[in-house]
Amino acid sequence: MATFLNTLLQNIISGPATDPFPFGETFSPKRVRGLIRIDRDLCLGCGMCRHVCAAGAINIQRNSLGWTITIWQDSCCLCRSCVTYCPMHAMSIDPNWHSAHVEEDKYKRIEQHTISYQPCARCGTPMRVMSLERAKELYAADPDIDPEEIRHLCRSCRQIRDAEQSTVCMLRSDISTAPAAEKS
Amino acid sequence: MSLDTLLKKASVRSPWLFRINAGSCNGCDVELATTALIPRYDVERLGCHYTGSPRQADIVLVTGPVTVHMRDYVLRVWNEIPEPKVTVAVGICPISGGVFRDSYSIAGPLSRLVPVDVNVPGCPPRPQAIMEAVVLARSIWLKKLGLEG
């Protein structure tokens, strides 16, 4: 009997523990899951996110000019699978949880990016431009190669460019291909 | 201000909530219970009160993707709520079908069956987001009464 009276008294003394939220500020944890965002510079359109999406919220439409990636936030179950599996780390989570909206906005709550191919700087084939960060990361050990230049090259032109510039690469290809050539 | 307007303005400050579980996994229901039971959120501050009866409800909160089995019951209970009512879809399941979309046992999404007014996506949404939805539903209710909120 004394225990619960004591609890009540303490509750009265310490005052309400209520957040003033709809009328005031509230806290939001740093890692709260609100919205999925795509970094349009990193996305390669590989379709891994669409493949792993449990709720079928991601769609990728391709044509000869590029592709359109769409996330419908009203279908996203915030499982974070796309963030985990994206090979380019292009997906991220925005902690904005203010998700209540009226029915008219239901189909407007989408994250959509249309990414188009650009011609390769050397051969002119339509290709996806690599992001600068990725190029710097890949060629960090190779000071001879200019990342800004190499990111505008298509895959085969990049190999050729690598071969022209990088002596390390050339030596290695000599060693590995020479015996094979002899055998054949 | 006439008495009628005064009554209408007073009425939106007492939204009684009613929950329909249309085949939900209970995650959203737990968050709904959280808004009422946990002192940090305290939805009673807004004058809300979870009723046990659809006949006393003003704002109906639907959770779950509306399974084929639940469809008739959802429609029946929804029709028992007196006008003016505001329908809130809580969680991604009633809004779009969510992870259950295109399943053979799903009759939803909810907007295919009844007119929905407010959506709160999330799996489940935060209690704060649900309270935001209740506040939004209040202003929509005021519009339905013919007054601009």
Next chain:
Amino acid sequence: MSDILWALFHVCVFPGGLFALGFALFLKGLDRRIVARFQRRVGPPLIQPLLDIAKLLTKETLIPRTACKSMFMMAPVIGMTGMAACAAFIPVPGVFDGMYMMGDLLVLFYLLPVPAIAIMLGGSASSSPFGAIGFSREMLIMLSYELPLLMILLTVAMITGKATGIGTADFSLLNIVQYQIHHGQFGLNPLMIPAFIAYLMFLPGTMGVPPFDIAEAETEILEGPMLEYGGPLLALFQIGTAFKTFVVLSLGVIMFFPGCLGDFWLVNLFWFMAKCLILMFFSISLLRAVTGRLRIDQAMMFYFKIPAVLAFISLVLVMIV
């Protein structure tokens, strides 16, 4: 002619009607606020019960197809008018002597079960199975708290009757109040303390608050008899409940602590309201904040074992001494 006008005034404005309704709604808002504070919440605004009633009046009325329509519509009206009539008989010590020519403690005893009967009528007329369950539960709980209530009222009447020399029992509310003002309050009389405790236990039962909200258990039978009610009819039920709150709380005050502070009527009025509030705090708010719900058989056994025995002890003591 002026007698009739005064009677109308007492029924419609003070102490019944507007005053009782306003005060009871204020008490209910305060009760919700106090319980919220006990649970570390902020709670609804004080005028929330009034807003609820305003809201319910603007909603549409739905009547189930299978319900008995006339009885369904009449039940809340019966409950409300019964209690509104009851509120007019309540004397406010030092302010108003009560309509003692028209009613006394016995009339109150007859009118007090009216809201419970209205709930039973509404529940059974609604044709809902939950209403039927609520009906039987409401009847059982009513039967169990009526016995201690009768003995408490009898005890108060006996002690007044013995002292004023009218006879064995004096049921006049005016005499009960006057006797206590001049000869000490019953709540401080050792013979009457068991009866007062029994009355405190009677209050939550009649108001349907935990642990005795068995008839309207929201989580169990979905508000039972109230399940099919909504809109203006439910508002009438709520107004009836508000009148009932006023009647049972002020009955407790005038039977056990009707003392006055001086002669000025406004001070006495506020003193009376403060005593109602304290009574409500201990018998309704505190209990509501800390208890769960009993089963119907447990509640029945509780009322037959403890309040009935306490009231009986007081009755025997008063008859002997």
